[in-house]
Amino acid sequence: MRSFIYYTVFILSMLFVSIAVGQVIHMSDGENISRLPGDELHAQWSSDNKSILFKSINNGNIDLCIYQMELDTIFSISNSDYNFNNPVWHPDGDKIVFDSDKNGIEYLYSIDIKTNEVKPLFNRKIRCRNASFSASSRQVYFAGYDELAERWEIYSYDFIYDNLNKLTSFKLGCSNPEISNDGKLIAYCKENPFNGTKNIDVINWYGEPVISFNEFSAESPMWNTSGFKLYFISKKDNKYGELYSIWKDGSHLVRLTNDTIKIQDISVSSDESNIAISALILNSWDIIIASLD
DSSP: OHHHHHHHHHHHHHHHHHHHHOOOBOGGGSEEOOOSSSEEEEEEEOTTSSEEEEEEEETTEEEEEEEETTTTEEEEEOOTTOOOEEEEEOTTSSEEEEEEOTTSSOEEEEEETTTOOEEESSOOSOOEEEEEEOSSSSEEEEEEEETTTTEEEEEEEETTTTEEEEOOOOTTOEEEEEEOTTSSEEEEEEEETTTTEEEEEEEETTSOEEEEETTSOOEEEEEOTTSSEEEEEEOSSOTTOEEEEEETTSOOOEEOBOOSSOEEEEEEOTTSSEEEEEEEETTEEEEEEEEOO
């Protein structure tokens, strides 16, 4: 009986260690898909995991690029009238949504991949950026500027009812909303401009608070496919930033990388087998694909 208890405790302790340590991903072991001059940032997997969307910055110009996995090629979508910031796939797969200051202020636009036609995402007088869609394309969530309060907050817009709703009220500003696939939870960053830090909060689609991760700085929140856990980047352990995951209830915090390479802008494939991330390599930001298996 005593040996059985010792054996059980040993197995449980080993399980705890494996959960606490997690797998270690090394950016240097990943595949660098960048073949362009300048910097490549804000990678976004397509829903079928066959393409990666990202922005390319070179000599002050910001273009959209798509890396095709099967062909191992990159093609560019450029338009001299626009700077393509924070690009994301539209759920229908035929359009890309981005923000640009073409008319003097940040606003959300969509571009048709086949025709290159660009048009405003909706028609409202609000500065807006950082679009995020659930699997349904009925609503878009974004960072919008509250002119009266003079700060960035998280908003939603309903395309069917033409409703614009402010979901947060944080005196220091908010950014980078990320909606779960089922449309029920929004993770976003609360910003502190005084010390340059960010923390992640989670709200539901009504704007009601769900959980705050205030015990560590964090940015670039990304839901897994089921919406059960978040991936994010934090400098809690070193100045370069590391990749972590955490369950949506705040448990099971796991560090996934151990590098001296600065990283930002994560995107996880829908099957959760790979991650695309921007890494600072030889003073240039490149897109790295690393395995999560």
